[in-house]
Amino acid sequence: MALTKVTYQMSTEQFVYAKDYGAKGDGVTDDTAALQSAIDAAEADGGGSVFLDPSKTYLISSALNVGVSGNPVILDGGSSRNGARLKAASAFTGGMVIITQGGVHNVEGEGAGVNTSGHSFIFMGTASQKNPVVEIINVFNSGGFYDFIKTTYEYDNAIIDMVTSNAEVGHAVLDLNTAIAGSVSYAASPRITRLSLRNPISTRAVGDPVRYGIILDDAESAYVAGVISNFDVAIECSGNSRDVRLSNLLILDLRSTPSNNLWEDAWAATTAITLGTYVKPTSSNANGHFYVCTTAGTTAGAEPTWPTTYNGTVTDGTVVWTEVGQSIGIRIGASQQFSVHNSRIEDMIACVVHTSNCNTYLSSCRLVGEDAAFLNAGGLNNELYAANCLFSGDVETNGRLTKFSGIHNLITGDTIGDVPSHETSSYMQRGLEMDGRHNRGALILRGYYIWVDGTGDLRINSGAPSSDTDGTVVGTQS
Helix, strand or coil: CCCCCCCCCCCCCEEEEHHHHCCCCEEEEECHHHHHHHHHHHHHCCCEEEECCCCCEEEECCCEEECCCCCCEEEECCCCCCCEEEEECCCCCCCCEEECEEEEEEEEEECCCCCCCCCEEEEECCCCCCCCEEEEEEEEECCCEEEEEEECCCCCCCEEEEEEECCCEEEEEEEECCCECCECCCEECCEEEEEEEECCCCCCCCCCCCCEEEECCCEECCEEEEEEECCCEEEEECCCCECCEEEEEEEECCCCCCCCCCCCCECCCCCEECCCCEEECCHHHCCCEEEEEEECEECCCCCCCCCCCCCCEEEECCEEEEEEEECEEEEECCCECEEEECCEEEEEEEEEEECCCCEEEEECCEEEEEEEEEEECCCCCEEEEEECCEEEEEEECCCCCEEEEEECCEEECCCCCCCCCCCCCCCCCCCCCCCCECCECCEEECCEEEEECCCCCEEEEECCCCCCCCCEEEECCC
């Protein structure tokens, strides 16, 4: 992997060379103590940069602690196009590099335990320093990590730039969940940019882990940009985040093809199913998950209630389906002022999913869902505003209250009809369009509900109507 040298953003004073402290960089000798001595020397001089030889591989057997005293230290992989590599000697947990004050530039990380929870390349913060000052620039995942970059602490004003990962992870490339033991610590104003994250695993089997591109819970005024492809969930933001701005994103999920058929086919009634067949729910029951047949048989006449828990099962006639994976672009829950701009989110089952009450603004986005462009999967009081967007696929509210408004949008292929007929028009073209039913889309004026019943009569009622024929007829088609 070629790494491009990046100019330093964090001010450092001293320049220390790892070789001067005995680091071999031969990939065999344990260089942990030598590198830690170099880091400590730079720190003792008020902070600085520790330079690694870009042609070397440094074997690490335990965590390197950076900036513990509060003086920032940058661990730099060199100035050529091929950065130095830090290689884990074993799948130890807690992070190969733990940053309190400082950062990592131009370095490749190679792990030793993709399925070992807690095995990460960079961990931000410590129990005694819960608000690290962090600058991670131009780092590359060579594979073998459960999480490539991880924290459970605040990381205010952090810079995470030019992260490249084309290798398998056991959990997430960036796990930035700051919730600790039920408490919430907001990470203020992180800038996470120029990402290139791709999951290389295109198969799914029962027991495979759920893989995330980014977990961005409990962030405030965060900014994210880059390319994220082929994860179960590209961006997970289910915590209490506020003012999160995603921009210039390309999110794709190209794992399902006609040959492996992970979610090409929707469920069908009274159909013989063979072992190992994959299906997704029908459009009216879309949830972002897909399923595999673990007991062959014939499906029932009515669609089952699909489980959304990891590897949950459901009996359907004589067939047993097991949840085997997800295909979701951005999943948002309990977040306020969440916005997505100038982005393409395509080829997954559901592009944008709300799981609880939140408000989201989309502008100049292209959402192409295999089932749902937008899906309300749990929020009872959601707001979605869109401007200059293409929605290809259903806009599915699942009967939950969703205040859906916008202007200059195009919605195609919406088979559900949860929003008015926008097949070839904008929200506001030819006037204001509303659903207009008594239980969904009625016009409310000073507590009076106005709607059109099933026969076309205009009705009004003081308070929420209990049925389609409640209230008083105030107008007829004749």
